[in-house]
Structures are given as C-alpha cells and as structure tokens.
Amino acid sequence: xxxxxxxxxxAEELMAFCDGELSAQDSQAVEIHLAGCRDCADKVRQxxxxxxVAPRVECASGFKAYRRGR
Amino acid sequence: MKGAGGMMDDLLPAGDxxxxxxxxxxxxxxxxxxxxxSGAVMPVAENSDEQLMRAFSRGSNDAFSALFVRYKQPLxxxxxxxxxxxxxxxxxxxxAFVAVIRAAPRYEQSARFRTYLYAIAxxxxxxHRRKAxxxxxxxxxxxxxxxxxxxSGVVTQLFMREAIRKLExxxxxxxxxxxxxQLSYGExxxxxxxxxxxxxxxxxxxxxxxxxxxxxxxxxxxxxxSRPEEGI
Numbered sequence: 259x260x261x262x263x264x265x266x267x268x269a270e271e272l273m274a275f276c277d278g279e280l281s282a283q284d285s286q287a288v289e290i291h292l293a294g295c296r297d298c299a300d301k302v303r304q305x306x307x308x309x310x311v312a313p314r315v316e317c318a319s320g321f322k323a324y325r326r327g328r
Numbered sequence: 329m330k331g332a333g334g335m336m337d338d339l340l341p342a343g344d345x346x347x348x349x350x351x352x353x354x355x356x357x358x359x360x361x362x363x364x365x366s367g368a369v370m371p372v373a374e375n376s377d378e379q380l381m382r383a384f385s386r387g388s389n390d391a392f393s394a395l396f397v398r399y400k401q402p403l404x405x406x407x408x409x410x411x412x413x414x415x416x417x418x419x420x421x422x423x424a425f426v427a428v429i430r431a432a433p434r435y436e437q438s439a440r441f442r443t444y445l446y447a448i449a450x451x452x453x454x455x456h457r458r459k460a461x462x463x464x465x466x467x468x469x470x471x472x473x474x475x476x477x478x479x480s481g482v483v484t485q486l487f488m489r490e491a492i493r494k495l496e497x498x499x500x501x502x503x504x505x506x507x508x509x510q511l512s513y514g515e516x517x518x519x520x521x522x523x524x525x526x527x528x529x530x531x532x533x534x535x536x537x538x539x540x541x542x543x544x545x546x547x548x549x550x551x552x553x554s555r556p557e558e559g560i
Contacts, residue, residue, distance in 0.1 A: 269532065270528055270529060273528070273535065274513070277513070279512065279528075304539070305535070
C-alpha cells in the first residue's frame with residue numbers, strides 16, 4: 259500500500275529549500291517531510307547534484323579566490 | 329596568458345583613483361566611519377558594501393579601493409561568462425567601475441550595493457551587445473558570441489557551455505546570476521524587474537533543462553566531468 263500519495267511541497271519549493279530561500283519555518287517543514295518521503299529526498303539530491311556542477315566547473319577557471327572569499 | 333588576478337590588479341590602479349573619482353582625497357577612515365553610532369574607527373575591510381559606497385559618495389577613496397578589491401574578480405567573472413573573450417571582459421569591468429565612480433555623487437541607497445553594481449554591469453553589457461550587433465549588421469564584423477566564454481576546448485566545459493547556450497535567454501541570465509553571481513531570488517528579481525515567483529519558476533525550468541541537457545550529452549568518461557582544473 260502506498261501511504262504517501264501527495265507531496266506537500268512542489269518541486270520548485272524543494273529547489274528553493276536547496277537554495278536556502280525558504281523561511282526557517284518552511285525549511286523545517288521540508289526537512290520533516292524529507293525524512294519520510296523518498297521521492298522528495300531524491301528530488302532534493304538531484305537538485306544538489308545539479309547545483310554542484312556549474313560552480314565546480316566555473317571555479318576551476320581562475321575564480322577560486324573569489325569563491326573562497328564568499 | 330595573463331591570469332585574471334594579474335589583469336585585474338592592473339585595472340584602476342590606486343594612483344588613478346583620485347583623478348578618476350574627481351573627489352577630494354582628504355576623507356580619512358575616521359570620517360568614513362562617522363555614520364556609525366559608536367564613533368569607533370572600523371577597519372575598511374569590516375564595513376559593509378553599503379557603508380563603503382556611502383563613504384565613497386562622500387569622498388573616501390579608501391572606501392572605493394575596498395569595494396574595488398571585493399568586486400573586481402566577481403565583476404570580471406560576470407562579464408567573462410557573458411562575452412566572447414577576456415579582453416572584452418576586462419574593458420567592460422573597467423567601464424563598470426568607472427560608472428560606479430561617476431554615479432557616486434548621486435548614490436542613494438535603495439538596494440543592496442551588490443544589486444546596484446550588477447544592475448550597472450547589466451546595463452553596460454546590454455549596451456555592449458547593442459554595439460556589437462550594430463557592428464555586425466552595418467559594418468560586417470563578426471557577431472559576438474553572447475554565451476559564456478570558454479578558454480579552451482575541453483570536453484566538460486564544451487558540454488556545459490553548449491547546455492547553457494541552449495537555454496532561453498532570460499532563463500540563462502537568471503541561472504547565471506544565481507549559480508555564478510550567487511544572487512538571491514529577491515536580488516535577481518530586483519535586478520531583472522521580475523516577480524520573485526517568476527524568478528523561481530524560471531530558475532527551476534533552467535536547472536531542469538540544464539540537467540537534462542547535461543545528462544543527454546554527458547561524457548562517457550565520468551572522470552572527465554570532475555576534472556578540477558578546467559573552466560567554463
């Protein structure tokens with residue numbers, strides 16, 4: 259039986275969570291949901307993977323000092 | 329080839345700041361901090377961007393130097409990802425700082441300095457693209473590539489450059505502002521005059537598209553994707 263049929267957070271909200279753009283209260287709610295929802299946890303993992311690509315590539319082209327300073 | 333850091337050190341050397349700013353150089357750090365309640369003199373480096381810009385608008389060249397040090401590489405990076413080559417990025421970076429200097433007497437803080445600076449940079453970039461398009465149309469010179477620049481032809485950066493280039497213009501701009509300039513959704517919204525929700529949905533769309541494009545074209549050799557010394 260599938261207990262989780264709906265997800266309270268849209269994919270965009272999960273992305274905003276990854277970006278640190280949600281309020282503390284909303285972030286906490288997302289974290290609680292992620293603990294029990296593999297689908298959403300996978301989405302968050304995917305976002306983190308995508309987010310990791312561009313900065314890693316860019317970072318290697320002479321802007322390391324810039325990124326370290328942020 | 330001259331490194332980005334070396335190049336930027338040549339930009340607006342300290343000796344030129346006074347003449348370019350056209351301001352009295354007499355303001356010292358104590359007067360720069362006169363707006364603080366404590367009256368204590370803070371080192372320039374500890375001031376916020378906004379404090380520094382206000383101080384510069386009142387004549388502190390130290391404040392401008394500090395802002396220049398903070399933003400020379402981010403601003404150069406901003407342009408370098410958006411124009412065809414490094415020399416153009418250098419020129420545009422310098423142009424942006426000159427614009428900051430010229431606008432300083434009229435500066436009124438209505439947003440974060442970072443947003444203010446990137447708004448200037450975007451205006452300069454758009455003007456540059458208009459000129460490039462004009463040259464291409466009427467003078468027959470090659471059209472400038474507006475996609476993020478690449479320095480060499482390694483596989484990873486080509487995939488990334490190609491993928492980013494395929495995004496819709498506004499989506500690409502939002503993605504770049506978020507991923508590279510690391511602006512918040514609110515800052516991007518302010519800069520591009522869009523609602524925050526639009527920024528969020530377009531960013532989502534851009535990232536989804538980017539992920540799909542990268543997965544379609546991923547190098548077969550996975551180690552290629554994680555080379556540490558290659559840039560976009």
